[in-house]
Amino acid sequence: MQFKKYFLILLTLGCKSTAWGAESISFDKIEELIKAKNPVVEAMKEKAEAKKAREGAFGRSFLPDVSAEVSQENFKLGSEVEDTQSSWKVEANLNLFRGGSDLKEEQLRELETKSALSDERRSVQEELQRAYEIYWLLVFKMEVKSSLENHLALSQKNLNEANRRINSGVATSTDRLEFQMKMSLIRQEISLVEKDIRNLSKKLGIALGKNDAVVPQGPFQHVHDWEINIQPLKVADLPHVKKARTEVEISEARKSQLRSGYLPELDLYAGYSEPNQREERDIPSASERRESYFGLKASWSLGKAVDAGVERGSLQKETAAKTKELDYLIKQTQADQEAVMDGLKTLHSFVHDAEENIKASQAYLDATLKEYARGVKNSPDVMEATEKYIEAKKRYAEINRDFNTLYSSQLALHTQR
Structure with missing residues (x-):
């Protein structure tokens, strides 16, 4: 029940946010917009096309x-x-x-195109990850705003109860002052969160190629069957690993091309x-x-042959260095992937605990309010119980933010250009 209430609150918030002029975007729409309108992705696509246009050098050499x-x-x-x-x-x-130099030049240009395509695909994934992170941070801020508004409403209700107790002579004016001071602080927090929402909405709009602010559109559901969508990734297929491997191949091709310097x-x-x-x-x-x-x-040139020998020696060392970097990158990426999967499992288990904490803190608050009305509890007890309830909701939102950000980041790595 509490879970459904969470979705309803966020959906309502999405509608309220749209009222100040921001466009609503669903999570499923982000990938399409990133691929079609993100400026970084567009730039990397054009760079890859520029590299592709340089191919055909072997045929043109004749x-x-x-x-x-x-x-x-x-x-x-x-x-x-x-x-x-x-x-x-x-x-x-x-x-x-030309001693085979023309053919090697063609192979080099094809490898440079391959490297640029890896950069393009990597840019899609990175921009997706960035947009997803902003998206879920926005959802979190919207939930925090909802919790603060809920806190403000509860404080107003408690203030009304304090006034009743004061008028009945069973409480002093300090009860009223405590609730009034707390309400003033809550209003300030709401203003700060609203500022964050406006700024994040603008950043999300820019990432999606929009001229205006963009806000998340609900419903926002926790993905319980996340392991179905997140299949193990082949590290060798990741674009940054492909890029590193291509750089090794480029060094090898350049070294091979220099052999032409020995031939007439x-x-x-x-x-x-x-x-x-x-x-x-x-x-x-x-x-x-x-x-x-x-x-x-x-x-035939003796000087060219000598220079080729020196350059080949240099490229031999460069290739060895890039090979070591590639091996390290593969191991590091494998470790990162294992850490992500472990993190998803851990955060997923936290979600259910957080749901139970909300229910427990709600029951504790209800009991405290009843005892306050009977004169058993005082205003600090009510404020403490209210804080526990609000903090439980905030903690739930934090766990969902962290899980969804990590889950979405992994989803981005499964994206095909």
């Missing part, structure tokens, strides 16, 4: 490199010939072999040109100065 030159110049040859002539040249180079390059080239008379002074006719050529060129 396209001929065509260059053209044209000039017009004044020149003088000795003391006899002074002229103004043009010259032009068209040349094409075709890559036949092979190019096919051809050209057609017409130099001016400054370059060919013995041939006055422009048509006779025209020349064409075609050839095959092999080249």
